[in-house]
Amino acid sequence: MLEALPTPGEPLRREEHIVEDAKDAPFMDNVVKVFCVHTEPNFSLPWQRKRQFSTSSSGFVIEGKRLLTNAHSVEHHTQVKIKKRGSDTKYLANVLAIGTECDIAMLSVNDDEFWEGITPVTFGSLPRLQDAVTVVGYPIGGDTISVTSGVVSRIEVTSYVHGATELIGVQIDAAINSGNSGGPAFNHRGECVGIAFQSLRHEDVENIGYVIPTPVIEHFINDYKRSGDYTGFPILGVEWQKMENPDLRKAVGMAPNQKGVRIRRVEPTAPAAQYLRHSDILLSFDDVAIANDGTVPFRLGERISFSYLVSQKYTGESAKVKILRDGSVNEYNLELRYHKRLVPAHIKGIPPSYYIVAGVVFAAITVPYLRSEYGKDYDYDAPVKLLNKLLHSMAKTEDEQLVVVSQVLVADVNIGYEDIVNTQVLAFNGTSVTNLKHLANMVESCKDEFLKFDLDHQQVLVLETQRAKAATPAILATHCIPSPMSSDLKTTVS
Missing domain, CATH: 3.20.190.20 (N-terminal domain of MutM-like DNA repair proteins)
Structure with missing residues (x-):
């Protein structure tokens, strides 16, 4: 099963080497160790909280005197401290924004001394299959910085365990262990191409880790710049069914050259409920044709779930959808909003009612x-x-x-x-x-x-x-x- 990696837990299952000389890889000086004291809500006794506990994870410096780590690394925090590589000082940090769905958190440090001699990471583009990646962080097994290497083995829309949502993710075969959470993954040019955040734990597999890729990271950063907070990844607000069966396509009046997916249900609270109906055929999203299996073209020779297109939007933005209804094609401009769940996946730091x-x-x-x-x-x-x-x-x-x-x-x-x-x-x-x-x-x-x-x-x-x-x-x-x-x-x- 997929598991987020909040704290040191399981022993290392793959060799790792310690980088002694910063000149060999200067970008590693941007990687920090994050210490967090958590005080979780007590849902059985909601008028009080549980006993506090401490964790450690990884993070890294970005432009604007900000740091990124995983959301689950600082969830229900009461105190967060940061330590630079080679330093014996821990600096108090402020949590600026927590993106629960994308499992990213943004931090800041007010002490100017912390920022001396630090250069922010530069972000690279989404890697390709078999590209080499290097995961840097502070996992279980020691106190100094650790490096593991591997290659990109898969890129697809995947389940984000902590966020209880699905966004594009990069699967790698580098060892990602407890404590690596929030650490950057670099390409061969020293550019950050992702954030380590979860791994696959199963008796039949080993060394399958996942990183949050740059499109998701940039969405989170730009969302914060736009609104001063995290507003989330919007949804279209529909549940859909594949249209791969030819008899099903014929029954709903689809032409031989038409492709799309059938809308099963529409969220009553979503703006789409004003326009879309049960059994409509969703043909395209922002002029990108949707295949019968719900995928759209993605780079050369690849396809990905059309939910990736939705996730590239920001809350409050509009998208043009084309649907087939009763034999006629209609177009609508729909506002995209944050997902309102009947049973919320997170309480976002608010004490339980x-x-x-x-x-x-x-x-x-x-x-x-x-x-x-x-x-x-x-x-x-x-x-x-x-x-x-x-x-x-x-x-x-x-x-x-x-x-x-x-x-x-x-x-x-x-x-x-x-x-x-x-x-x-x-x-x-x-x-x-x-x-x-x-x-x-x-x-x-x-x-x-x-x-x-x-x-x-x-x-x-x-x-x-x-x-x-x-x-x-x-x-x-x-x-x-x-x-x-x-x-x-x-x-x-x-």
Whole structure:
């Protein structure tokens, strides 16, 4: 399976050599070691955080007195420090932007002393197959800089494990180990052509590593320059089906010379929902013809998924699409936006939301929540109903959330409900629940005799309103919980 490489973990599986003389490879002086102290949220007890822990990874200097590393190397950071090659000083760093989807983070150091004698890396173009690459960083196995060499073995749209998205990636056969995260990959001219970020761990393979290529890096940097922050990689907002079967193409009225993919569903929150429909045939994107297998031409003799064209755009930009509908061809200019997921892949550094009444803890489902509750194999071990929502459900509105009863803190007032865990809340007193804020508002302002929560699996949780609200402070005190709701809900609950 693909794994991100946040910290030193597994032993080295390939020889590496230490470069002693900077004159042999002066570009390596741009590579730094990143030390980070993380304090992760506690999703089981969202009113507090987990015990802090430390990691080390790699990074490198770019123009504008900035540094790049992996997003997962500084996720949930409380302190980040940088050490230059050959230096005994660690400098405090600021995190300017974290690109969760592309697994890149931008840092800065305010101390002018740090920048003395450092020249930023220069970026090269996207490498080609069999091009030699050199990965430089500070992996497990020692404290000094390490170099591993290999060649480019594959270039395609691949899964970014940390970002839970798909972007163009470069597969190499150089060893990429824990601690290499964020380190640059150089070509034979000393130009940076990628950032090490994950490797393939499987009993049948070895020495398969992945680097984030320059098109993705430049998108991240330009995005920051344009907006002063990271706005993300936009999506078209459709799910599609291949049209390789000739009978299927004939049935939808495609001419022999027409190619494209069939739109299965359109995201309700995407601008494309105003123009595109179920069963439309997507023929081209920005005048680039889409093949029946969903690929487009990519350099000489290569093809790549058309999602690569979408990923080259910036949030808020438009794209021209051509579709076939009922035998006629139509063109639309669509705005491209950031992906709004019903179950978000990341919480982007924001503390998890929660709401408590009578010991019943309500929370909003996210992928980090599921991973915290069910481990790294959450996509197998989590409840089927929640996984179905994660994989197949689409948000109908921008603020929709999947709200669950996370757990029930046992007390006399909630007797009989203690076994309800991670079960979706569908409605409160007959009103469908849109998100956690909506639920908290309804409960806090409720004047009815009972609080009635309609749950998934046809379960019902009913509490007497006055008794439930009166019991809440004592339950919070018993469990040392400072507030019945997270701070982001306090501004909305009247």
